[in-house]
Amino acid sequence: MAGRGAGTPLLLRLSLLLLLCQDKFFLPAGTLGCATVAVHSPVVPLGSAVSASCTIQHKLCHISEQGKVQITWMLDNEPLAGSQHQGLGGAVVSNLTLPQLNRTQARLWCCVEWNGTKQRVGMAKIWAGYPPAKPFNLSCLLNLTDYGLTCQWEQGADSHLPTNVTLKCAGARSSRCRRSRGQAVTGCAPQGGRSRCTVPRRLLQLYRQMEIWVSATNALGTAESEHLSIDPMDVAKLDPPALQSIQSIPVQTDCVALTWEVARSNAHMELQCELRYRAPEDPAWALVTGIVGQAGTAQRCGFLFGTRYRFQMRCRRSSGRGYWSEWSPGREYTTHEKAPTGKLDAWWSARPAGAGGLLEVQLRWKAPRRQQANGRVLGYRVTLSPRRRGRDPPAVCNTTGTQCNFSAPAGTRRVYLSAYNSAGESAATEVVLLERKGQPLAGLQVVPGGERSLWVRWEAAPTPAAAYVVEWQRVPSVPGHCSACWQMERDGATTTALIHDGIEPFQRYNISVFPLYTDAVGVPVHTTAYSQQKAPSYAPKLHLKSISKSEAELCWDPVPVEEQNGFITSY
Missing domain, CATH: 2.60.40.10 (Immunoglobulins)
Structure with a gap:
């Protein structure tokens, strides 16, 4: 195998010579084989010079020696002129030198002009290209199912010439490929122009170092990739x-x-x-x-x-x-469930219920986060008193939702909210129904945070707050949207909040911020905002209200809020 691999360049050159230098062509009426076309090399570097000669034998071409013969050339269909002189034995010889061959394949024709006619009498085919590019990015992987070593690489630029590519292996130091006794062997040859092939197990020595490389050979030279020195087991997948x-x-x-x-x-x-x-x-x-x-x-x-x-x-x-x-x-x-943990964010509104001495309470809360839910929450319970000694007080609400409306005795100041799953019930969150009479914020500003979000910024009141509640509502309200979306900011030092639940572009929102103090809820501060604006959906229709000789009075109906798509600055 090694001998065949080493002889490949010589065999390739000989085969190309035999294939390309077919110079016998037919002439009419028995003029077979009267011209010989020879080129210095049928394979040359692209852009290099090409030398050729054409020899005409009068006797073989049935041309009298007194007959005047003019030899011309054609490169494919392009006419060329060469020198001409008398050769040995009455032959006529023409020599041609092309300073540059800039095409990868060409047919060089020898033509004879005799008795007013022009005949093609011989041809040589020429290939032009480059020596093979150095293969690179060689990597190998050992398949433990059949212990075949599959290697792949990148070939580099096209040489434009027939190129023989082989993956070779050799023993490193004392290790040897089994068939080579230390000489380089052809491990495998890629098929169908691919840049990968598999060396079979019989050519490998496992747990020993081997050299692996790729060799690319054409008529102009040989190039080798960098050599990999590997134990095939080190590249096992x-x-x-x-x-x-x-x-x-x-x-x-x-x-x-x-x-x-x-x-x-x-x-x-x-x-x-x-x-x-x-x-x-x-x-x-x-x-x-x-x-x-x-x-x-x-x-x-x-x-x-x-x-x-x-x-x-x-x-x-x-x-x-x-x-x-x-x-x-x-x-x-x-994973298994356990009872929910942590406190629930809750928000409320309360008002007296007429002369019955009752308080109408609307309580809303947020579902616990994954880290606190500890499983799938099955429901929520609201009671008017805490659990004592393992005894559960009666619930005023037991719901799977996150909102509850109920009546409580006048003077109720605390309610208790808990969540439960299949593993148990959380500790109750105490909700203090504080009066809304605390200090308001010193200022409020809302700017777009994106097409579907708003940044809310406020200036805190002089009295430190324990937390803040941000409410927002679409104008006009739409069935299916929350009547008043809200979120709680538990950090009393914060002065910003990003809201995005239910926010849509070109829609107006009323936004309110409530500071929560230890003993009261602050009076809310309000503003309106859009996350994105555009021109109104249509212009209002004008009506002529009155007209006189010098003036006319026009009127129109305002564009509805849902069609304004932004703040109207003027008509």
């Missing part, structure tokens, strides 16, 4: 492990234990593995590194309760060399 089971440990913690098995083809190797997991709502995977061993159990804590996660694992050799396996097929697991 392992088969993925298999997750066997996932369970919570112990039951009431945020920890899970996973067991896995490695693929059978990897069972004899020391491995390092990685675990990744995510919930559907997570923007990215969480990654656990440094898992060592062939198979076993891994433990991980910090999972949210009552949440469905997807787990995957991958492994590679513990040496850190080689490729990671593909991620294993995903396995899903839902």
